[in-house]
Amino acid sequence: MAALRAKVVSSIGWTRAFLAIAAGSLSALAFAPFFASPVLFFTLPVFIWLIDASSGWRQAATSGWLFGFGYFFFSLFWVGEAFLVEADKFAWLIPFAITLLPAGLALYWAAAAATAQRFWPRDQSSGDVARIFVFAISLAAFEWLRGHLFTGFPWNLPGYALTYPLPLMQSAAIFGSYALTAIALVVFAAPLVILGDSRERLSRQTVLRICAFSLLPIGLLFGYGSWRLAEPQAVVPGVKLRIVQPSVPQREKWMPQFQRRIFDDHIALSLQAPDGTKDALAGVTHLIWPEAAMPFFPLESREALDILASVVPSGTTLVTGALRHDPNLVPGQPVPTGTRALNSILAFDEHADVVAIYDKIKLVPFGEYLPIEPMLSAIGLQKLTYGRGSFSAGEVPRPLMSIPGLPPVLGLVCYEVLFPGTAVQGSERPGLIINVTNDGWFGNTIGPYQHFYQARVRAVEEGTPLVRAANNGVSAVIDPYGRVLHELLLNVRGSIDSALPASVSPPIYARAGDWMLVLVLVLFAGFAAGIRRSTR
Structure with a gap:
């Protein structure tokens, strides 16, 4: 040597x-x-x-x-x-x-x-x-x-x-x-x-x-x-999750002509069990869709809300990644100055009423906003994601979501799951992490697998189960020890049904x-x- x-x-x-x-x-x-x-x-x-x-x-x-x-x-x-x-x-x-x-x-x-x-x-x-x-x-x-x-x-x-x-x-x-x-x-x-x-x-x-x-x-x-x-792993009683992974090609995701087809595809996958049999969400308490699942602003579409109200049965909550404006806009009207665009997680009840909201606070530079936007936009640069102009960040410190039937939920959108030690920002401990994402941007490369693996480590650090819904790879249910209980790999279209693992006592890192x-x-x-x- x-x-x-x-x-x-x-x-x-x-x-x-x-x-x-x-x-x-x-x-x-x-x-x-x-x-x-x-x-x-x-x-x-x-x-x-x-x-x-x-x-x-x-x-x-x-x-x-x-x-x-x-x-x-x-x-x-x-x-x-x-x-x-x-x-x-x-x-x-x-x-x-x-x-x-x-x-x-x-x-x-x-x-x-x-x-x-x-x-x-x-x-x-x-x-x-x-x-x-x-x-x-x-x-x-x-x-x-x-x-x-x-x-x-x-x-x-x-x-x-x-x-x-x-x-x-x-x-x-x-x-x-x-x-x-x-x-x-x-x-x-x-x-x-x-x-x-x-x-x-x-x-x-x-x-x-x-x-x-x-x-x-x-x-x-x-x-x-x-x-x-x-150590034995317990489950949260009375919870049955269904996670949908539609694997929408990223090139089609934001094209107006595909909006209705993509929305209908999420509905169709939701109404059938993972084995392909139609069960109309029988027994499912929480349906989870990925980041920006609906390629439009759903709170501004009365038609979309009516369809959700007709599809989601009593006793089921839809948790989905979604874009929203603050304040909400009237369809067809120009966007008033000061209106914020947010990349969010929304929870809808069976009436399509919003019961919980989380707005993403860690935005991707150049993906969701342009640093020094006035100068860069003046030379023709724009962010990669849908819509003109930058997204705004949500409330800091990151609040937990109160979703009926679930323990306190920590919502994390896309790469927010990467950050050790700063995922939980308040004094209240979560009992579940829901990570909605879309790794379809990165094709059949090592990127989605690296992203998924680092999400697993967050579950271990926080002693909290992590449910991951991706438009394309990798969707999964992960227990607080990092074990993958169910998963849908990259480029797989389908759904997962799962019980919800219970969280464990906050480990040393979660406290220190x-x-x-x-x-x-x-x-x-x-x-x-x-x-x-x-x-x-």
Whole structure:
């Protein structure tokens, strides 16, 4: 390993740049749908060795940026699919979207590498184990910033590498994804870095001890998860869910000529059981449709409301993603100044009266609103989603929904489910998370699977079941341990009938939040200081 480290440290120019990008790119294989997390045992040491080879913070930042660009490019290349939905308008933006987004996110990794380098050992030949903890502290802190600054985008946090398979996912209930990121960076980087620092041939016993440094924490987390999964899972009595996944092609979703067909398709799928037999929602207490299920503003369509009132039987509540105006508009009238467009979840009773509302608060930049809209719209840019003008954000802090027959509901629209620690924003705890989404934007790529997997981790962090309704992949019922009880995969058209799993007592992370990250970083700082003190 010392020879491998020497080759990385001695690399210069394009060779060094290629090593950084290649190692970052391969790191993306650690996450859904590949779950090849052992690759990080080889790629993260390369990151540390590149910092070893840096003569100052600027060179470290360059290496960090190149590594991060490879990581985010191969994690997020699928965003380009969204620009093909209306290719005549947006296809020209694909090269910018698939390069500028990774380039921007990689700046966090550049800053992390530069910050770590300032605390790096002066004698690079001495082999300083403490720098592994310094590296983890710096990158984990900047990953937390990535999830919070400029609306945040915590996609594929390195901590997710310690959440597969299912027993390991239970560690999110203790630490949360950000603290797991710090732990993962140490666990995966340590063995080869320590072996590479040795200038002498090590005995087999020593090598095994070094490997145990990483494998023991993973084993402990796996053991805890196995014990936790042995707990029996209860269900909420008297609840029968039906989730509809229509798989409407995104190219047709907002075309006026398809509006009625799409609406009727949701109705037809709702009125038949998953086996195809017509049961007119017999026994179903809650019918759940995906994000913006009706490709119009339903509260402004008397015809649509009348149809819902005739279809939804007594004792059934329809919970659906929907667009709405605030205040509601009169059909055919111009939109008054000050009217807000909202991406919402609406709950309708059997009379098609609205009984609960949640308005999305985390909006997608360029997807649902244009940053600095006056300037960008003046040069012809517009958001990707339906309608001119930007959507508005709902009430903050995010309120829970009170839906008859269900425990308190946390509504999350689309990528709102990505944000660890900030999903629940009030003092009241939810008993259910309903996530409506539409991953049809991203075609048959890895994006929808990554989105779905991160939603599962939210259920574990909050100790709350999660019901996911997607226009296209992946719709599912997930229990508070992250187990998928029922699912409809990408490009599958149909429905799911399911009981509702009960929530569990709020786990440590649900109560402590990202103070768990602070705790882990403080411990790591103590380890680093102790190691350096003992070395002196």
